[in-house]
Amino acid sequence: MSAGGGPDSTPGPETAGRSRAGAGANHGLAADLVTRAEYCVVAVAECFRGDGEILANPIGTIPMIGGRVARASFEPDLVMTDGEATFVSGPYPVGATDTVKVVEAWNPYRSMFDMVWSGRRHVMMGASQIDRFGNQNFAFVGSWEQPKAQLLGFRGAPGNTIQNTTSYWIPNHSPKVFVPKVDVVTGVGYDRAAALGPEASRYHEIRRVVTNLGVLDFATPDHTMRLHSVHPGVSVDEIVAATGFDLVVPDDVGETRAPTPDELELIQHVVDPHGLREQEVPTP
Amino acid sequence: MPDKRITEEDVVAELRDGMTIGVGGWGSRRKPMSLVRAIARSPLQDLTIVSYGGPDVGLLCATGKVKKVVYAFVSLDSIPLEPHFRVARQTGAVSTLELDEGMFLLGLQAAAWRVPFLPTRVGLGSDVLDRQPEIRTVVSPYDDGETFVAAPALTLDAALVHMHRGDAGGNGQYLNVDPYFDDLFCMAATRRFMSVEQVQDTDDLRSNGPVQTLKINRLMTDGIVEAPFGAHFTECVPDYPRDEVFQKEYAGSAKTTEAWGAWKAKYLDCGDHDQYRKVVGL
Numbered sequence A: 001m002s003a004g005g006g007p008d009s010t011p012g013p014e015t016a017g018r019s020r021a022g023a024g025a026n027h028g029l030a031a032d033l034v035t036r037a038e039y040c041v042v043a044v045a046e047c048f049r050g051d052g053e054i055l056a057n058p059i060g061t062i063p064m065i066g067g068r069v070a071r072a073s074f075e076p077d078l079v080m081t082d083g084e085a086t087f088v089s090g091p092y093p094v095g096a097t098d099t100v101k102v103v104e105a106w107n108p109y110r111s112m113f114d115m116v117w118s119g120r121r122h123v124m125m126g127a128s129q130i131d132r133f134g135n136q137n138f139a140f141v142g143s144w145e146q147p148k149a150q151l152l153g154f155r156g157a158p159g160n161t162i163q164n165t166t167s168y169w170i171p172n173h174s175p176k177v178f179v180p181k182v183d184v185v186t187g188v189g190y191d192r193a194a195a196l197g198p199e200a201s202r203y204h205e206i207r208r209v210v211t212n213l214g215v216l217d218f219a220t221p222d223h224t225m226r227l228h229s230v231h232p233g234v235s236v237d238e239i240v241a242a243t244g245f246d247l248v249v250p251d252d253v254g255e256t257r258a259p260t261p262d263e264l265e266l267i268q269h270v271v272d273p274h275g276l277r278e279q280e281v282p283t284p
Numbered sequence B: 001m002p003d004k005r006i007t008e009e010d011v012v013a014e015l016r017d018g019m020t021i022g023v024g025g026w027g028s029r030r031k032p033m034s035l036v037r038a039i040a041r042s043p044l045q046d047l048t049i050v051s052y053g054g055p056d057v058g059l060l061c062a063t064g065k066v067k068k069v070v071y072a073f074v075s076l077d078s079i080p081l082e083p084h085f086r087v088a089r090q091t092g093a094v095s096t097l098e099l100d101e102g103m104f105l106l107g108l109q110a111a112a113w114r115v116p117f118l119p120t121r122v123g124l125g126s127d128v129l130d131r132q133p134e135i136r137t138v139v140s141p142y143d144d145g146e147t148f149v150a151a152p153a154l155t156l157d158a159a160l161v162h163m164h165r166g167d168a169g170g171n172g173q174y175l176n177v178d179p180y181f182d183d184l185f186c187m188a189a190t191r192r193f194m195s196v197e198q199v200q201d202t203d204d205l206r207s208n209g210p211v212q213t214l215k216i217n218r219l220m221t222d223g224i225v226e227a228p229f230g231a232h233f234t235e236c237v238p239d240y241p242r243d244e245v246f247q248k249e250y251a252g253s254a255k256t257t258e259a260w261g262a263w264k265a266k267y268l269d270c271g272d273h274d275q276y277r278k279v280v281g282l
Helices: A036-047 A061-072 A109-117 A157-163 A190-195 A236-241 A261-271 A276-280 B008-013 B033-041 B055-062 B083-090 B101-113 B182-187 B202-208 B244-252 B257-267 B273-280
Strands: A055-058 A086-088 A103-106 A121-125 A140-142 A147-150 A165-170 A205-211 A214-217 A226-230 B020-023 B047-051 B066-071 B095-098 B117-120 B136-139 B147-152 B156-166 B189-199 B223-226
Touching: A036 A061, A036 A121, A036 A165, A036 A205, A036 A261, A036 A276, A055 A061, A061 A261, A061 A276, A109 A121, A109 A157, A109 B101, A121 A157, A147 B083, A157 B101, A226 A236, B008 B033, B008 B223, B033 B055, B033 B156, B033 B189, B033 B273, B047 B055, B055 B066, B055 B083, B055 B244, B066 B083, B101 B117, B101 B147, B101 B182, B156 B182, B156 B202, B182 B189, B244 B257, B257 B273
Parallel strands: A055 A121, A121 A165, A165 A205, B020 B047, B020 B156, B047 B066, B066 B095, B156 B189, B189 B223
Antiparallel strands: A086 A103, A140 A147, A205 A214, A214 A226, B117 B147, B136 B147
């Protein structure tokens, strides 16, 4: 995949059972008719709002669904990859290998760095660990010399975070992921970026962290992580308990917005007709 | 035009203990596996492997050839984490130079251009820089005075790449969508060896694809090895896809020493690439 992305991860089996309270009713948008995964998709899509004509590079199943929904609805100028070496028009389904895609341009791996280093990209990566300033680790856990668990390596995280806009997708919001201190800093957080000074950090932006429980941002005076919204059905206390550091919680935390009828149609019938989203984030 | 055709065994004979060897391809894609297996079967040791890593790294770690891995990831694509590399790391068997993927590109490019580093913002603020004192910074001599990471040249003693087609003189052609960094690996190295699916007359190469596919020229190579299925089990489309069933078996062999012993006996100790093809049924 691209700089910063893992090599393509093949989605699992094709179908997933849906657990939708009130299924059978017309497509309404009441909370009980939208699955948790669909709120996650919309929260991901919202990360790309306002990006215009840049490369949207969401990595992971729900991120890819969200990115494609954003482009098919409110951000039509986004450029997106096929996960390998071309830019393709959409929308087309995730997990399908037989789709005929409309190729817009050639973008082999080495060209991806031209996009990243010129800042024309917004990547959404994963994180095995992340701290309150958004320092991210997915390289390994434990010691440098002999890690307890070797994970992805640094991949493109240092370059991504210092050169273009970055968001994160974390499907398992827990204190194991949201830690006081990451074992290794692969992606650069706000405290470290600030320490570099205004020149070196001028292209650094961590926009949002979307999880299975809610949405977080860094809209605080010192850029520490703040609760932006909770997905319907999740309490603020639940998110605070699942976060291993002090999260900034505003008095008026809202709920993640529901998909519009058009967005829900896109998700269910165009971009993710096989329900892969429900495997990544099962409805509790 | 010289005739540079040699065998995998000839390539191994050019290598020495302690060398720094770059391997082309990307993850589990178009890896020069017949050359990698020839090294794995040889007495070579203490190698530093520089790679956009896949089973090349895992296999050489599992056979005890590796002292150090210079990498940004080691992956089998459909199996995100290379299990043999994980074992090597988690037992402390190999040391590493941890790099960002883009620093890796700059390091190869610097070596190819014979400069000690190339400047970049990549690495600033991350532990690539902060925990590896061998990676240093440089201050811009111009009015901006900014501090950059000096991505160090990844100078190689030898490079191994696999292309789809080539000629006897060592020109090489890729036919899939991505050239990866194979030309840079060759340019960064003192000794350059390319395996190909098929050696053809130079005049026939153009009929395979547009001139842009002739990415490796003979100034970049010292030896060419004809190795049909030379990238197996990694992906080498359009000639063949990744052998996912075989890859799964390879990955599974990292689970126990018994499993690894059985895999090694069957697929490595069987002998040269021709024998391997017979055993696998290629």
